[in-house]
Amino acid sequence: MKNVLLASDDVHTLAWMRDALSRLDVEAIEIPPAEIKARLASLNAELIVVDGGRSPEVLAGIVESSAAEGGDTHLLLVIEPEALDALRLPVRMPSDFLVRGSSAAELAARARALLWPGEEVAxxxxxxxxxxxxxxxxxxxxxxxxxxxxxxxxxxxxxxxxxxxxxxxxxxxxxxxxxxxxxxxxxxxxxxxxxxxxxxxxxxxxxxxxxxxxxxxxxxx
Structure with a gap:
């Protein structure tokens, strides 16, 4: 079983994340986005799902710099539609994104692709x-x-x-x-x-x- 961090300050977004990740063989750990930098390395997570809101690059940069200190963490950003044009994903770590309002099934599929790359697709x-x-x-x-x-x-x-x-x-x-x-x-x-x-x-x-x-x-x- 792999560890996955869910980072959001919004209870509805966290519920959506939990629903999606319940379909996978993972243990979900919820943390506030403000604690990512301090806790990411110690929690030994293979994936962090981050509610990036309208400024996803800021949180993506924090995750990337924190992950560089140790571990093999992947990033899945949840962003607002208006942030699409300016989105720049980290280049030093496997990452993906999806737009808020996507289905839990889509979130699960993207998380699966990051956690188990190369596996046969259902x-x-x-x-x-x-x-x-x-x-x-x-x-x-x-x-x-x-x-x-x-x-x-x-x-x-x-x-x-x-x-x-x-x-x-x-x-x-x-x-x-x-x-x-x-x-x-x-x-x-x-x-x-x-x-x-x-x-x-x-x-x-x-x-x-x-x-x-x-x-x-x-x-x-």
């Missing part, structure tokens, strides 16, 4: 459609074995539609589900990301990503 975490392979645990997509270079939001939008097939979602719903409830940009950003996703998928696969006039988008399975 079948339900890999979706195959024609020549397309979508790995939900590693946020990777391939067509005929060739990796697709999606940005985070392109992938998140595409993943949401593929995992909720044959149902139309309006731009407003997609903004809430993918960008988060705190996003205040215009709904046309969805159109821009859909165009980019289609261009990267190519003409054959992109036909499944349909536009429903005056309503929104759906993925046809």
């Amino acid at each position: 079948s339900q975490e890999v979706i195959r459609v024609d020549d397309l392979t979508l790995n939900l645990a590693t946020y990777q997509a391939y067509i005929s074995g060739e990796a697709l270079e999606f940005t985070y939001l392109e992938y998140a939008l595409f993943m949401f539609l593929v995992t909720h097939p044959n149902r139309v979602y309006s731009r407003e719903v997609l903004l809430r589900r993918v960008w988060g409830s705190d996003y205040f940009g215009g709904s046309r950003t969805v159109d821009v990301h859909v165009r980019r996703v289609r261009a990267k998928l190519g003409p054959e696969i992109s036909r499944r990503l349909e536009t429903v006039r005056n309503v929104g988008y759906l993925w046809r399975s």
Whole structure:
């Protein structure tokens, strides 16, 4: 069993973290973010899940510098949607991130990938459609074995539609589900990301990503 630290000052975020990590063979230890620097080395944790809020780089830097003093700690940052553009993950330690509002299953999948890298991915975490392979645990997509270079939001939008097939979602719903409830940009950003996703998928696969006039988008399975 591996030790995992959960660092947040928010009780609801901690409950979400606990729910996610209960699916894995780990012992979860909760600490306030302010105590990361003082306690990280002594707790001998393989992974720390940190509520980074709107300034995740600050906490990421503390974790990275503390981990450098000893141990082999990995980092999983939880961030607000508006922090995406400025996010810079540590370069000296294995790390990943996800946006607040993601499911507990997604948090568990990302934690598993950091704790047990290289393990076989569960079948339900890999979706195959024609020549397309979508790995939900590693946020990777391939067509005929060739990796697709999606940005985070392109992938998140595409993943949401593929995992909720044959149902139309309006731009407003997609903004809430993918960008988060705190996003205040215009709904046309969805159109821009859909165009980019289609261009990267190519003409054959992109036909499944349909536009429903005056309503929104759906993925046809």
